[in-house]
Amino acid sequence: MALKDILPGRLGFGTAPLGNMFRAIPDDEARATVEAAWDQGIRYYDTAPFYGAGLAEQRLGEVLSARPRDEYVLSTKVGRVILDEPEEGARDLGEKGGLFEHGNPNKMLHEWTAEATERSIEGSLRRLRTDRLDIVWVHDIAQDFHGDAWLSKFEEARTGAFRVLTRLRDEGVIRAWGLGVNKTEPIELTLALDEPRPDGFLLAGRYTLLDHAHALQRLLPTAQEQGVDMVVGGPYSSGILAGGTHFEYQQAPPEIIERVGKLKALAEKHNTSIKAAALQFSLAHPATAAVIPGATRPSRIAEDTAALNETVPAAFWTDLRTAGLVSPTAPLPHHA
Numbered sequence: 001m002a003l004k005d006i007l008p009g010r011l012g013f014g015t016a017p018l019g020n021m022f023r024a025i026p027d028d029e030a031r032a033t034v035e036a037a038w039d040q041g042i043r044y045y046d047t048a049p050f051y052g053a054g055l056a057e058q059r060l061g062e063v064l065s066a067r068p069r070d071e072y073v074l075s076t077k078v079g080r081v082i083l084d085e086p087e088e089g090a091r092d093l094g095e096k097g098g099l100f101e102h103g104n105p106n107k108m109l110h111e112w113t114a115e116a117t118e119r120s121i122e123g124s125l126r127r128l129r130t131d132r133l134d135i136v137w138v139h140d141i142a143q144d145f146h147g148d149a150w151l152s153k154f155e156e157a158r159t160g161a162f163r164v165l166t167r168l169r170d171e172g173v174i175r176a177w178g179l180g181v182n183k184t185e186p187i188e189l190t191l192a193l194d195e196p197r198p199d200g201f202l203l204a205g206r207y208t209l210l211d212h213a214h215a216l217q218r219l220l221p222t223a224q225e226q227g228v229d230m231v232v233g234g235p236y237s238s239g240i241l242a243g244g245t246h247f248e249y250q251q252a253p254p255e256i257i258e259r260v261g262k263l264k265a266l267a268e269k270h271n272t273s274i275k276a277a278a279l280q281f282s283l284a285h286p287a288t289a290a291v292i293p294g295a296t297r298p299s300r301i302a303e304d305t306a307a308l309n310e311t312v313p314a315a316f317w318t319d320l321r322t323a324g325l326v327s328p329t330a331p332l333p334h335h336a
Contacts, residue, residue, distance in 0.1 A: 003200035003229035003289040006134060006175050008073055010283055011308050012044030013037040013301070014233055014292035018059045019052025020102035022246070025296050027059070034063040036298035038072075040305045046202065046231070046292050048077035048139055048180070049124055052103025053087075057127035065129035074130065075202075075231075077139035077180050078120040078161050081109040082127075099249055112141060112157035117164040132173070136165055137180030137202050144182050154186055158193070166196045176200060180233070184219045191222050200289065204233030205248065207288070209241060209263060209281050210256065213327045220287050229289040232282040236293060241278040242300075259325070266319055275303060276310035281326070283308075284333045 018030050037045070045064065047056050057076065064072060087107040109116065125131065138161045141153045165177035176199035179187050187201045201223070206215045207230070223230060236242040240252045240260055247256045260274075267274045282291045293304050314334035320326045 001176055001199060002227065003135070003176060003178075003231065006073060007231075007290045008043040009041070010290050011042060011279075011304060012046060012073075012231070012290045012292040013042050014294040015045065015047040015056040015060050016051045017056075017294040017296040018047075019050075019056035019100050021051070021099055021294075022102075023296075024102040029297065030059045031063055032298045033295055033301065034060060036301040037295070038063070038067065040301050042301070042305075043072045044075075044290060044292070045072060046075045046137075046233070047124075047128070048137075049080045049082050049120060049127075050077065050100075050108070050139060052100045053106040053108055054082040054123070054127050055100075055104045057124055061128035061130065069130060069132070073134045074128065075135035075137060076124045076128065076133055077137040078117045078165070079110065079112050079139040079141065079157070081111060081116050081119045082123050083107040083109065110145075112138065112153060113160040114164050115160075117161040121168075134174065135176045135178070135199075136168070136174050137178055138162065138165070139180045140182070141179070142181045142183040142186045150186070154189060162190075162196045162198075169199070178202065178228075180204070182206065182234075184215050188219050188222065191219075191226055191228065198228065200229040200231065202231045202233050202292075205237060207232050207282055207285065208235055208237045209278050209326065210237045210247070210259060212281075212330055216327055216329050220285060223287050228287075230285070230287045232288055232291045234294075235278050235282040235291045236275070237278075242275050242293075242303075262323065263320075263325060266316065266323065266325070270313045270316040270319070272312045272316055273307060273310060275307040276312050277316065277320075279304065279307045280310075280312055280333050281330070284331045286331065 047060050085107050086105045141157045143150045146153050168174045178198040178201040180202035182204045238246040238249050240247045317332040317334050
């Protein structure tokens, strides 16, 4: 089933920050943020065991378990099994080293086998306090976590997680599955396979105002040919497009700060907000089914909703193209 037929709107809520990404968020603040998303009418929630070693799922489940299950769409991910025992020593997370250092202390198994996939789903259902998942993403089988070994992880997932999720979808246990990654190559590889057939993918950070040219070259044309939709994660590029200082989960380098400065100046010239430009750019591609910014404060949810509905002048997009701040082949909202 196409993601556009499953998702209840174009704006969802990404819960990575609720796993205490970058900082320790008080429980009541996390709860208020999820409640604010619900009150703003958001009905698609994306999470993962990886986010704070189960913490984001627990926090999301606490709020959503009090809501009617048929009224929202839920996606989580497989690839990390959360154990009851504590992690000893520092976590090995590739280039994402200290991302969730404030999360739960539980040990995580990084596995994409069939058996681990089943265990991962069981754990997620328990933490989310629900009896079913709508969409399951195969998480992080990419270079940013595994370096040159990513192809062996991909193969582990192809013979394990892919087959389990295909069976669960065919049995009607889940509605859709795909990949949830920060790189385009694993999705390109999956789309080149004869089997299996994913329903869509969650691409984080690779279709934003700051980084989209690579995805436009091969990935998105192939996805459109195959009728596979995309959920855009990280539309603010880890926060730098929303007033933050992070890009790619780390402190932004000077060249990115300079580029953001140019984008902001252009937005100010047209009396528009950079958040509106960022969200609406990611949504303008015909393959995009939804965008899922994360948040850790209730006020941010209202900002996201406002950004989605803000009228961005056509002249802004024209100037963006003229200034060379966007790829010549990127679909823009006023051309859509």
